[in-house]
Amino acid sequence: MCILTKICRLICNVFLRSVTEVLLDMVASGAELGWLTSPVEHGWEIGQWAVNGSLLYNYYICNVEEREQDNWLRTTFIQRHPTVSRVFVELRFVVRDCNSFNADSLTCKETFNLYASEADADIGTAFRKGQFRKVATIAPDEISSLGEMKMNIETKVVDNLSRKGFYLAFQDIGACVAIYSVRVYYKTCPATVKSLAVFPETVAGGENQALREVAGSCVSNAVSEDQPRIYCTTDGEWVVPVSQCQCRPGFEAMNDACQECQPGFFKSSVSSEACKLCPENTQPSGPGAISCTCKDGFYRAPEDPKTATCSGLPSAPQSLVATTAQMSIGRLQLSWRPSVDTGGRSDIRYAVVCERCEGRVCQPCGEKVRFDPSNTDLKETRVTVSELEPHLNYTFTVEARSGVSQFSNKRATSSINTALHYTDPPKVTAMHLVDSSSTSLSLQWSVSHLSKPVATRYELMFRKKVTNGKVTTYTVLVLEKNSVQISDLSPSTVYLFKVQALSPEGNPGSYSLEQEFSTLPQASQKTGNTAVILGAAIGGGVMLFIVVVVLLLRKRLGTNQLKPLKTYVDPHTYEDPNTAVLKFASEIHPSHITKQKVIGAGEFGEVYRGILKLHGRKETAVAIKTLKPGYTEKQRQDFLSEASIMGQFSHQNIIRLEGVVTKFKHAMIVTEHMENGALDKYLKDHDGEISSFQLVGMLRGIAAGMKYLSDMSYVHRDLAARNILVNSNLECKVSDFGLSRVLEDDPEGTYTTSGGKIPIRWTAPEAIAYRKFTSASDVWSFGIVMWEVMAFGERPYWDMSNHEVMKAINEAFRLPAPMDCPSAVYQLMLQCWLQDRSKRPRFGDIVSIIDKLLKSPDSLKAIADFDPRVSIRLPSTSGSDGSPFRSVAEWLESIKMSQYSENFSIAGIVSMEQVLQMKSEDIRNIGVRLPGHLKRIAYSILGLKDQTSTLSVFAV
Template identity: 75%
Template sequence: QMDSRGIKRLLFSYVLINGIFITLQTKEEVLLDMRASGSELGWLTWPFEQGSKQGWEVVQRSLNGSQLYTYSVCNVGEHEQDNWLRTTFIQRRPSASRVFVELQFIVRDCNSFDGSSLTCKETFNLFSSESDADIGTSFRKGQFKKVATIAPDEITSRNELRINTETRVVESLSRKGFYLAFQDIGACMALLSVRVYYKTCPATVKSLAAFPETVAGGGVNQALREVAGACVENAVSEEPPRIYCTVDGEWVVPVGQCQCMPGYEAVNDTCRDCQPGFFKAFVSNDACELCPVNTKLLSSGALLCPCAEDFYRAPDDPTTGPCSGLPSAPRELVATTTQLAAGKLQLSWSPPEDTGGRSDISYSVECRRCEGTACQPCGEKVRLEPASTGLMDTRVAVSELEPHLNYTFTVEAHSGVSLFASQGLPRSNRPPSTSTLTTALHYTGRSPYLGVIVRSLTSLSLSWAVAPRRLMPQPTRYKLTYRKKDDNLDVTTYTVLILEKSSVQISDLSPGTAYLFRVQALSPEGSPGGSSIEDEFETLTEEKRTILGFWSEIIITDVSFLLFRRRNSHSRQGPEDTYFSSSEQLKPLKTYVDPHTYEDPNMAILKFASEIHPSHVTKQKVIGAGEFGEVYRGILKAPGRKEGAVAIKTLKPGYSEKQRQDFLSEASIMGQFSHQNIIRLEGVVTKFKHAMIVTEYMENGALDKYLKDRDGEMPSFQLVGMMYGIAAGMKYLSDMSYVHRDLAARNILVNNNLECKVSDFGLSRVLEDDPEGTYTTSGGKIPIRWTAPEAIAYRKFTSASDVWSFGIVMWEVMAFGERPYWDMSNCEVMKAINEAFRLPAPMDCPSAVYQLMLQCWLQDRSKRPRFPDIVSLLDKLLRSPESLKAIADFDPRVSIRLPSTSGSDGSPFRSVAEWLESIKMSQYSENFTCAGVVTMDQVLQMKNVDIKNIGVRLPGHLKRIAYSILGLKDQTSTLSVFAV
């Protein structure tokens, strides 16, 4: 639906992603459409009375079967033509400070006229004028300012009609409306269509935040408009989400991420509740998780999954983890008497068969003693070592037992959920967390406990002891029985000795043989008492007797050797190895292959680059010049690939074979890289006469020129974002052990999305595997202003020298493409660096960013940050925009190379224009002239408000001119006079 005002139009572009077409929208709001207005244009022509001169007039034309009204003028035979055509008053939407003017027109070829048309022109001019109200037929040329000179791409001859379409931008609109005017200076032309519109960023949802439709661009002289959004339903954000709308109607740099609330997960642009059987406990954009084992499966939207019946979580268990069952009972409880100790035994058992899914199993042992039918806790009378509770091992030593008593030992298994599960329940009702194993034994007392004192090849010396018993006498004799351990004989021979003391030496035994001994106490009357268990003791062999000393010597020798090696391994590392051998930054395996190592360089091309037939490449126009030839913008249309714009590097005629190999070696290098911040190689043309390298096309060209054209127009946040992309690309290269050697803003390319990509690998070299990790050049040019001092002095390049260069690139970015070290010579630069001079902070540079630059420029390369550190720091700054508000100290006398009251040759400035040209602000010459500021004395009297009043609105330009005037006036003047 179209009408003469307020027409909305959607432009669709189609992107093929994974075989699916995705539509992207850019919205236009039309303010004026000449063609839609028909014959009711009512535009004003000037001069009002033409006399004999014929000016603009309305003409009805038939074009492609349709009738339309056009404005035409053709007075090529008259001198000094000055015909004006003014539109009606065009209302401006308050937030639309930038509009587009689309013109369709035809211009007749001046050569098609006879000799009487010597004054014929083939161009016309576009003007604009702002106003707060419709001024009707009032018309003064002085009210208008020139927008552009319009020249046709195609000229109409007598026999063929050629229609031209051109679009121009009118910026910095701030009043309620404006007029457009067209000045004819002697052309024969027809204005077929004039369409005035502005762009909007359409309503969208990004990162779970909804943003309304917004007029493109910021306010007056601002490239970006910040737009606040709101999180979608069931999503929250720590800081209000916001995004920037560019002048081209595109959303960029979203800030503040919305995340789904607990119980919800991100699905497309919404937060959907977790499905049954799934949960999410925290605010995040993670997907809902499947409920862990041993939990209840709740309905949708679950924050947590509670434990199923008879399963528990310990207090310190994560609420999102699985639930645990209680352990089963311990197994195989065994009581074993010990030797040479009265009233002592050892309890041991095996772990539970089922631990309930936990590893924090512990044990407790309960002792009860019984005399007759009465049982009671053992209390402190019986000692359990190391403890009776909290046992992590499956054994405990029991001592201080009394003879002729019955003892019951109960072992319980516990886990982290046992106490939690049994709280408040009596013992009889406790859950099976107190899994028990009980053993009962009768301790007779007065039983001897055997022990061996000395062993030799043919003898064993034994002794024993008997636990005392209250009111009972000690035994006076003992019966010792022993035999040779031999399980293969059916007949066993015992030796029995009756002894009156508690020790004996048994001789005439066989070496290396095991014997079994038992001792029994005899009462004074000769009746038998308690008997020991049958214990095994073995005589020594010759080898066993000497082996202990042998291994002791070996162990001591080995320890000394290891200590010696450790001392020597530390002594080999020098201080310069720190950059490469830090435990936190170990060098990765080298994955890059230097094409110069190939005996035949063509083999490297075949391996790392795809061959393109020249018929698939179309060169359109020259966009630059490289070391080997011109660089073109072109189109790549290869079978199976989508047609797209590319950059084409060519090899100039008359090249040598070495030049051809050097030219193609850059493609062999690029072909090994795959990263969004490294320029992408599309392919090469090598099998035909004219060699070419085809790469992706970067619409905005080199970073230094891009920044110079936008001096002061971009916020620090956006500049830091560009630095982050460059650092990410360099981290990728350094991870591949690759040194660029020529990192500079001129070698960084920028695309339409303001993504920065590292390019130009002509000077690049690979790190070798030596401990220093350097590459020593044999000659060649070194970019002094961007190169680290150790690389200049010794021609050694490392990732640390690339970090130095990255610091210079950061300075270039914050200074909007200013030349590092200004007009200093290379010798002056090297001398200044060696004397510890460092580039000062650019205007409005965040303090955190400048501090990172200084770290990159440390003289000791081992102390410079690594690229992973740089990427991490820049990421933190981008995540916390508040950290960019603190501005580094700025001294205009150093930070900008301001002229004094004279030019570069020492003579005073002869004109205001010459002064403006010296500070690269010559575009404002007409502003100064129109304001009557035509002498340098008048310039010196200007203040900040005066600069604004003559039409300097861009903050960066305003500061540059103001600081320059400060330098012109007095080097000791205060900055506050010209504070912006």
């Protein structure tokens, strides 16, 4: 009775947390169910027991010693909701281990089948098997032995319902099974407010309508350009809201409603933004304000938004000066310092006004005077003025202006008066040759003495002298002193020179008389015979080196070409698929195979653990895939095609095919048995127990296996931790080649699918968008596998829907680093997830990188940045339904740490308030020792507190 009480409590607790719409509940009925059995005798039987004053019922059968069993159990008529096309069937059952019976029970099974049939009315006790369609084979996760009951929970989907109601039926073909609970329910997307739009409760769609579009309406004081829409998924979740509503001006979003802006705040447009505090230099606003008025003396420019601060006028420019420009006549430069007070604006511009004065009469300078770059809209604090006349007085006024200057009559100006006076340059009196060579001339000249010394520069012009009437151009040099050395001249050539002096203002004097000076003849040179001989010797040596290198390369290439290159052969290219099976797989007689236990159910039938005993070999543990009865020829060919693929591979990190059974009625595929099963489940069961070094070693094995496949021009298409198997030595092997396809001859070729499902969370974006698969897309998938391994089997992208995952990836989102993940490993993940597939590393590169990390364990000590609320999606304040956690057990279950429920209970921690007071030492003291588990619980408490500053409290 103790075992039955536990079962009852388990069933009832789960049902209390359900938020779905239930159509049938075997436990909650609490009365005779009236289900139909066929045959009536020796078939399914009903049992009952009393728990806490209530009667609970179950159906059981155990005809394991009789052959050809076909026992049916049919429910009563289940009414269907008019809009429901998809229901979920949750089963709780116990299956007894066939090994617990005597040896004569050879017909014992460890599975049973679920069927469904639709009808428009209750047909009573009429029952025909042909009216039912098979839904699924029910295989237990745990098998019960004598005296020990292990409850199994399975949920299956019945889809495409269209009539007024339906029946469910359970077929037994020789198992010892008891069904304790059957619950039939459908899911709804609850009435909700999303993005200020109200959406009604909606029944979730079925397989033919995976996303059901629902129209909504904006809340009060909210608007939307288009009618708000959202999609209801088959799991009863709202996703992909379209045309979101936004609050009107003067209103902000708060608690799923649009509320008036408070006094002193404003909002000027239709947007999702919150109301803003009135900016500086404005008057306080009233409630629901759409803008704030400027104070007196402050303004907004016409182009300023209503949210901008009001600005004052700029002050006048400072320190205006005028400087005579060098090397130019009638030119000066005005410069000034910026305004000290900008009025709070950054668009300060300057304008320059020029007036010329003769005596006391001043007038505008006119268009003759030029300004560079301009006399208006100046950003820089300088301007060059040209075309000025000498010996006149000029007044220049500079005004500072901003975008709000137009609203005031006040002007911010500075003025300066200046006049231009020129100095006559000195006169060049003599020029003479100082030195000469075959390619250069050194010259010097003197000038007349002035009464007042001035800084003088010179302009020198020279050209070749010619006698055949050709015209040669002058070369002009501006010099700071009265001497020069000119190089790069031609030997034995006459050159003509003349020079003039320049005043400080740039006013030129008169040129000196043109004078002739000659370069010397070219010096005699030794013959170049030595250089020619040396060059020939070097050239000959280079040619000899090239010949030797070419011969060596040819020899090496020739050696490599002798090695055979194995490539993959697609079994689908064979006209008769059976030929491919015989070519690549060994035939095994069924007498050499012993089935021991069901360990799973594949796409085509049950999977057993067993023993293979061949002549000359010791007994070997194997996994046996079977083909379910009633198969079609196409199903048989598809089933055996995986063996045709596996049989071509021979690598320690690829699952090994032992052989096939094809010449007998029951086809089988026999592979090596991997003791620790699928990698994702193994990691979840050993969370925190494996070191980073071991995890990276496991990744190395997967990468080596994938390198082998890619070298054979083969793409996997379904690389994920669930398809990696682990043996007792923690050696990982790639398996499950159901989605795999061969590449074309081109290593960069692709395989295009014509349909079928794609594992979105593991698939590269180009493969999702265009169904183009390459080894580069397998590299992307390997990056996801790396994340799964370092996160101990965490689900990639957590509870995000496939649509949310695709949208996030296209917006450049990448999975964050898992907890305690080495930085070097996470950087390799990011390389695998590069958008441009040509830039992703190849599997050969990945193996080399991982080998370097394993040879240098210190490289794994640097840990990547980790944010617990992003990286492991821990709940912050509530459960999955948005309500606060009702118990410590519920919270622990949400973070997958239910195994510590008893630890918390024994320690007297029975409320969430007590949990929030715990520290790292408290968690250790109640018996949580594994570092990974300790951190997960500590980070969850941190998430519950939502205080990032306390992160150090939970450092482990």
